[in-house]
Amino acid sequence: xxxxxxxxxxxxxxYGDVQVLWGVSLxxxxxxVTTIIGANGAGKTTTLYGTMGWLRPWRGRIAxxxxxxxxxxxxxxxxxxLVLIPEGRQLxxxxxxxxxLDMGAFSPRARRxxxxxxxxxxxxxxxLQERRRQQAGTFSGGEQQMLAxxxxxxxxxxxxxxxxxxxxxxxxxxxxxxxxxxTLKQQGLTIVLVEQNVHLALALSDYAYVLAxxxxxxxxxxHEVATRSDIRTAYLGL
Amino acid sequence: MIVSxxxxxxxxxxxxxxxxxDHPSESEHEPERRFMLGLFASMLDGxxxxxxxxxxxxxxxLIWGVMDVINLTHxxxxxxxxxxxYLLFTETGLNPYAALVPVAALGFVxxxxxxxxxxxxxxxxxxxxxxxxxxxxxxxxxGTGTILWSTSPYNVDVNLPGFSLGDYTFTGNHLLAAxxxxxxxxxxxxxxxxxxxxxxxxxxxxxxxxAELMGIPSSQVxxxxxxxxxxxxxxxxxxxxxxxxxxxxxxxxxxxxxxxVTVLGGxxxxxxxxxxxxxxxxxxGGLTPFITVSWIPVIEFALFVAxxxxxxxxxxxxxxxx
Ligand SMILES: Nc1ncnc2c1ncn2[C@@H]1O[C@H](COP(=O)(O)OP(=O)(O)OP(=O)(O)O)[C@@H](O)[C@H]1O
Ligand SMILES: [Mg+2]
Numbered sequence: 001x002x003x004x005x006x007x008x009x010x011x012x013x014x015y016g017d018v019q020v021l022w023g024v025s026l027x028x029x030x031x032x033v034t035t036i037i038g039a040n041g042a043g044k045t046t047t048l049y050g051t052m053g054w055l056r057p058w059r060g061r062i063a064x065x066x067x068x069x070x071x072x073x074x075x076x077x078x079x080x081x082l083v084l085i086p087e088g089r090q091l092x093x094x095x096x097x098x099x100x101l102d103m104g105a106f107s108p109r110a111r112r113x114x115x116x117x118x119x120x121x122x123x124x125x126x127x128l129q130e131r132r133r134q135q136a137g138t139f140s141g142g143e144q145q146m147l148a149x150x151x152x153x154x155x156x157x158x159x160x161x162x163x164x165x166x167x168x169x170x171x172x173x174x175x176x177x178x179x180x181x182x183t184l185k186q187q188g189l190t191i192v193l194v195e196q197n198v199h200l201a202l203a204l205s206d207y208a209y210v211l212a213x214x215x216x217x218x219x220x221x222x223h224e225v226a227t228r229s230d231i232r233t234a235y236l237g238l
Numbered sequence: 239m240i241v242s243x244x245x246x247x248x249x250x251x252x253x254x255x256x257x258x259x260d261h262p263s264e265s266e267h268e269p270e271r272r273f274m275l276g277l278f279a280s281m282l283d284g285x286x287x288x289x290x291x292x293x294x295x296x297x298x299x300l301i302w303g304v305m306d307v308i309n310l311t312h313x314x315x316x317x318x319x320x321x322x323x324y325l326l327f328t329e330t331g332l333n334p335y336a337a338l339v340p341v342a343a344l345g346f347v348x349x350x351x352x353x354x355x356x357x358x359x360x361x362x363x364x365x366x367x368x369x370x371x372x373x374x375x376x377x378x379x380x381g382t383g384t385i386l387w388s389t390s391p392y393n394v395d396v397n398l399p400g401f402s403l404g405d406y407t408f409t410g411n412h413l414l415a416a417x418x419x420x421x422x423x424x425x426x427x428x429x430x431x432x433x434x435x436x437x438x439x440x441x442x443x444x445x446x447x448x449a450e451l452m453g454i455p456s457s458q459v460x461x462x463x464x465x466x467x468x469x470x471x472x473x474x475x476x477x478x479x480x481x482x483x484x485x486x487x488x489x490x491x492x493x494x495x496x497x498x499v500t501v502l503g504g505x506x507x508x509x510x511x512x513x514x515x516x517x518x519x520x521x522x523g524g525l526t527p528f529i530t531v532s533w534i535p536v537i538e539f540a541l542f543v544a545x546x547x548x549x550x551x552x553x554x555x556x557x558x559x560x
Contacts, residue, residue: 054450075451075456078452092444095437103437103441106452110453
C-alpha cells in the first residue's frame with residue numbers, strides 16, 4: 001500500500017484547559033472516502049479543527065503528502081491542499097455568491113484555476129449560478145450548504161474534509177449532495193467525511209473510524225463497520 | 239494673501255461679521271440677507287471640513303468593524319499626520335498635498351507595527367484589553383510628541399486662493415482638503431469592494447475562522463487593515479493641518495469627533511463615516527454663527543448619546559439584510 005496522503009498520529013488537543021482528544025490516529029489514503037463517525041460530543045469536529053490547526057495540536061503529528069505540517073496555521077494547510085468545509089457552513093454572509101467563491105480561491109495555487117473551478121462548481125450546483133450576485137446570508141439552508149461545498153472546491157483541495165454535510169437539510173437535498181460527493185469521489189478526490197447520517201456516510205465510504213470520548217474506538221472497512229453489532233448498538237444508534 | 243492662521247478664533251471657523259453699520263446705504267432687508275448668506279456660507283464650510291472629519295472617522299470605524307477593537311491611538315495618529323505634513327513641508331519644502339503620500343505610507347507602517355506590538359494578542363479578547371493597550375500606545379506617542387514639540391501651536395503656512403461669498407472667504411485649502419477627503423474615501427470604498435486584499439479584509443471581518451479555512455492568513459490581513467486605518471487617521475490629520483493651527487494635543491478632539499461621526503455613520507461602516515462627517519460638519523457650521531464655539535463639543539456629545547440611544551447601530555447603519 002502506498003503512503004496515505006494524510007496521516008494523523010496520536011493527536012491530542014482541546015479547548016482552553018479542557019482536553020477533548022486523547023491520542024487520535026487516522027490514516028487517509030489518496031482517492032478514497034474515509035469517514036469518522038461517533039456519538040454527539042465524541043470529538044469529531046475537534047479532530048478536524050486540530051488537524052487543520054484552527055485548534056493548536058497539543059501533542060501528536062500531522063503529515064500531509066509526506067510533509068510534517070503539525071504546527072502550520074490553518075491557512076497554510078489550506079494553501080497546501082488540505083481543505084475543511086466546517087460545521088455550520090460559516091459563509092461570508094454579507095458577500096455575494098461570486099465573492100464567497102473568490103474567497104475559496106484565495107490561495108495562489110487555487111487562483112490560477114479560479115474561473116475553470118467556478119464553472120465546475122456551477123455545473124455541480126446550477127442554482128448557485130442563477131444567484132451569483134445574491135448575498136449568501138439571504139440563502140436557504142440548502143443553498144448555503146451548496147455554496148459552502150462550492151467554496152471548498154474552489155480551494156482546489158487534495159484532501160477535502162467535510163463536517164456535517166447534511167445538518168439541517170431535507171432528505172431529498174441530502175441525497176442530492178451525496179450524489180455530488182459520489183461524483184467527486186469518482187473524479188478521484190480524497191474525502192474525509194464526518195456525518196450524522198451514518199447510513200449514507202458508510203454507503204459512500206471505503207474506510208470508517210468510530211470515535212468515542214476522544215479516542216478511536218474501532219476502525220475498519222466501511223461495510224464491515226456497518227455490520228458490527230456492537231458498534232451499531234453502542235455508537236451508531238442503528 | 240498670506241494670513242497667519244493663528245489669528246482666527248479657537249476653532250478657526252471663518253468669523254461671521256454682521257457689520258451692518260459700515261454700510262449706511264444698505265436697504266432695510268440687507269442685514270437679514272447678509273445674515274442668511276453668512277449662515278449658508280458657514281454651513282457650506284462645515285460640509286467641507288466635515289468631509290475631513292469623515293475621513294478621520296473612516297479609519298477608526300474600519301478598525302472597529304474589522305477586528306472589534308476600539309483604537310484609542312486614533313487621536314495620536316491624527317496628530318502624527320499633522321506633524322508629519324508640517325515637518326515634510328518645513329524641513330524639505332515638499333508641497334503639503336504631495337506630502338500626503340509619504341504621510342499615508344508612514345501611517346501604514348506605524349499601524350502595522352502597533353498592530354503586532356499592542357493589538358495582535360488582544361484581538362478577540364474582552365474589549366477592555368484592547369482599550370488599555372491602545373491607550374498605552376496613545377500615551378507613549380503623545381508623550382514623545384510633547385517632548386519633541388511641546389504643546390505650543392504650529393501651523394502649515396499655505397494659503398491657496400479660493401472664492402468669496404458675502405463676508406466669507408473660502409480658501410483653496412478648504413476646497414482641496416474636502417476634495418482630497420472625498421477622493422480618499424472613494425478609493426477606500428473601491429479598495430474594499432474590488433481588490434484582493436480589500437475582499438480578504440471583509441472576509442476576515444465577516445468570519446475569521448472561515449477566512450483562515452479558505453487559506454487567508456487572517457493575522458496578516460488584520461495587521462494590514464490596522465495599517466490602513468492608521469494611514470487614514472494620519473491623512474485626515476495632514477489635511478486638518480492645512481486648515482487650522484494645531485498642537486500635539488489636537489488629535490484628541492478629532493478622536494472624539496470621530497466617535498460621534500462613527501455613531502452617526504454606522505459602526506464599522508467606512509462609507510457611512512463620510513456621510514456622518516459631513517452631517518457633523520454641517521451641524522457645526524449651522525451652529526457657529528449663533529453660539530460660542532466652546533458649546534460645540536457639549537452639543538456634539540449630547541447628540542452622540544441621543545443617537546446611540548435611539549439608533550444603537552448608527553443613523554446610516556447598513557441593516558443586515560434578511
Ligand atoms: N468551543 C468549545 N469549548 C469547550 N468545549 C468544547 C467546545 N467545542 C466542543 N467542546 C467539547 O468538546 C467535546 C467534543 O466536541 P466536538 O464538537 O468535537 O464533538 P462532535 O463529535 O463533533 O459532536 P457533534 O456530533 O455534536 O458535532 C464535547 O464534549 C464538547 O462539549
Ligand atoms: Mg461536530
